[in-house]
Amino acid sequence: MQAIKIKNLRKSFGTGWGKRVAVLKDLSLEIKENEIFGYLGANGAGKTTTFKLILGLIHPDQGEVSFWGRPASDFKSRSLLGYLPENPYFYSYLTAGESLDFYASLFDIDAKTKKERIDELLGLVGLEHARDLQLRKFSRGMLQRVGIAQALINDPKLLILDEPMSGLDPMGRKNMRDIILKCREQGKTIIFSTHIISDVETVCDRASILVKGELKQIIDIEDILESEDNIWEIICQAKHFEIPQMLEKEKTEVSDKDAFIHDIDKTVSGNRILLTTSSKNTAYLLMDEVQKQNLNLISFGPRRKNLEEIYIKSTGQADQKGQKESAR
Amino acid sequence: MNKIAAIALNTFRESIRDRIFYSLLFFAVVLLAFSMVLGNLTLAEPVKIIKDFGLGSISIVGTLIAIFVGIGMVYKEMEKKTIYVILSKPIARWQFLIGKYCGLSITIIIEVVVMTVLLFVLCYQYVPQIPFTLFYAIVPIYFELQLILAVAFLFSTFSTSFLSGMFTLSIFIIGHLTKDLKMLAQSGDDIVFQKFANGLYYVFPNLENLNFKARVVHNLGISLPEILFSLLYSALYTAVILILAIFIFERRDIP
Structure with a gap:
């Protein structure tokens, strides 16, 4: 079964004086249930824009997104997912515990379950000691951990993680990888964007390469591992x-x-x-x-041959094509 | 409903931890203390001066709080990117907006209640009885503050904090002048000016409808239906502005 179905998604932004720049061009993508999907692309390739469209934060020019057949435009369908934005920002005057309690109250979760979830998640991300500390005193890595905890607060079926490894030290990255793998064991579907190709090779089942708003390639990581190329x-x-x-x-x-x-x-x-x-x-x-x-x-x-070479080849070809087009 | 309450509570918590709120509340207390000095300097009854100045202070400080906290309501959430996590949860945008609005309304109630209690205590020192009639002015002030907050809130959904503040302040000033402007235009022969004044009068909220301060202080008769009509007018205006804000916010991208 498909967890996410993206069909002909297109988005452009105005740059003033009536001009518009296409950020995402006819993106069609299907992500299977219970897979870990890596979303690769350079800065400005359109990764965060895709996530924002999936979450309904921005409206598409055309195309549609659905989770398990439910349209993403219906806000109630967001009860199925958890989202970690890139460099997450929270209310700095709240403590870690208050913060998770606040986000939990945006779901229909009863008080007992809420308390249990908060305790469990603070343990999972290793922030029990900082439970009563205001977030303004947190380091970037600690905020990232609060971010993953809030994304899991509703025990979502789908996790959308935007650059989850950024700002983390090597130990933090390993913990994040472990959390992602544990989530898959629990039956969750995970899509995450990153620049760090080795992370994709380590944990992902499939990965896609997005170049300047266009989906260039979808790669089965197993194929690379077994390849004689x-x-x-x-x-x-x-x-x-x-x-x-x-x-x-x-x-x-x-x-x-x-x-x-x-x-x-x-x-x-x-x-x-x-x-x-x-x-x-x-x-x-x-x-x-x-x-x-x-x-x-x-x-x-x-x-x-590793994913990095495939990635560089894919983006390199797109750059050459772009240069040829602009030369014409 | 729980989701709106959660947003409201969080917004309230945020605004009362904001230094601006305390600075303005301190400013209000200073104004009230100053009214006492002014009352002693005048030949008339000092309590009237205190009431007049006190009601004016509640209104001005309340307006400043409504503008300062209202303009940042949505824009600040976008600027600080805190909105991404909230709107990725199963909460409708209108629930988010109404929650934020309710949270700030509670903040304004706190301001009005604190200042009202201080004003009553001050009045009690001069005339040992509780001046309940002041509520005829204070309740409309509260409704006016709600309207101003809604205006700030509307601008905040599509404009920067600075511009929202300027726009809201302009509407506050125009809203208090349109009635006088209309009367002035009618007394002259300039048809263009008359049309312009009429336009302003009907488009912008008539905030003088909610100004009962002078009549309360000088014990001039005020009928209950008159006050209720003004409150209804203000509530409807506020509702329309909020609906407009929701309409804009539902359609905009969160970049």
């Missing part, structure tokens, strides 16, 4: 490495389709050089060249 890496000790003339020459002449030469990537860091390519043949040609130039080889071998 490798990246070849050569690390050698040197300050300079010239990519062979032959490869350089062909690089300019070959078409976009030819990945044989097109994929060489060189990164220089101090006296180390990292060469990567998706082609085995190119990798061996480069190895020959490393030996010819008498460089000190540190490592050479294939590595599994």
Whole structure:
């Protein structure tokens, strides 16, 4: 069953003098029940806008959103979800306990359950000691934890988390990942946006890549893990490495389709050089060249392609397309 | 209903923890104390001066509180981004607005009650009897404050705090002048001015309808139906403004 169904969602904002900029372009997406879905995209890609549309905070130009078949425009359907905004802001004069009590009172929860939930959630996020402390005295990481606690106050079926790992220290990030995984065990569906690709690889079932308001790709994380699509890496000790003339020459002449030469990537860091390519043949040609130039080889071998490479390729292609369009 | 009460309680808690509220309340107490000095300096009955000045203080300080807390009601929530978490819960926007409005109404009740008690104590020092007739002026003042609060609230749904404050203050001033302006226009021959004054009179709330201060202080006759009519007028006006605010807020994006 689908937890969220987004159909042809489009949103633009006015920039003055009657001009409008499209922030989200015909987004269609379905998120399955009980999955963890990563929503990847650069700043300004439209991730928060999508969440705000799902929550009814902003109105779409066109398209529709539903949760388990109930339209998102019906405010009562929000009783099914919990939301953690990016850098959450709360009433600073309230204590953590008062804050959770206030948010709980916006649901139809009886007093006994409310008290139990507050105790349980303060324990879950490790804030029992700060229960009676006003939120204005909280650090950013602590506020993030209050944020996740309030998002879980109604024991929601769907959790929407906007950059949940931001502002957290490594331990805090691990705790957040554990909370997300625990929520899935409880049968919840989770969608979260992030810049941190490793977090998506660690916890997500699927991820999508949003570039400038357009959905570029939906990736099954399992597919990446099982993929035999490798990246070849050569690390050698040197300050300079010239990519062979032959490869350089062909690089300019070959078409976009030819990945044989097109994929060489060189990164220089101090006296180390990292060469990567998706082609085995190119990798061996480069190895020959490393030996010819008498460089000190540190490592050479294939590595599994990760989500970061897919993400960078996806956003890179979109950038190239954008540049071509603007050049026209 | 519980959700509206939760928002109202939270808003009330927020506003009474705001320093502006206490500053204005302190200012009100100073004004009342000053009325005592003024009462002693006059040749007329000091208690009349105290009543006059005291009622004026309740009205002015109440208006300032209504404007200062009312203008930030929605805009501040958006500016501080606290609104995102609230509106992501199953609460309708109208419930949020009405809750906020009720919370601030309670704040204004507190201001009016505190000042009324002080005024009564002060009057009692001069004439040892409780001046219940002052309620004929105080209750309409409270209704006027509710109307001003609704106006501030309306502007707050689509404008910044500064502009909302300016607009609300303008409406407060115009609302007290339209009756005089209309009379002035009718006494002249300028048709354009007459139409303009009439326009202002019918579009803006006539706040002088709720001003019974002078008549109460000088014991001039006031009929109960007259007061009830004024209160009904004010309540209806407030309701219409609130409905308009809800209409705007329901349709706007929370960026």
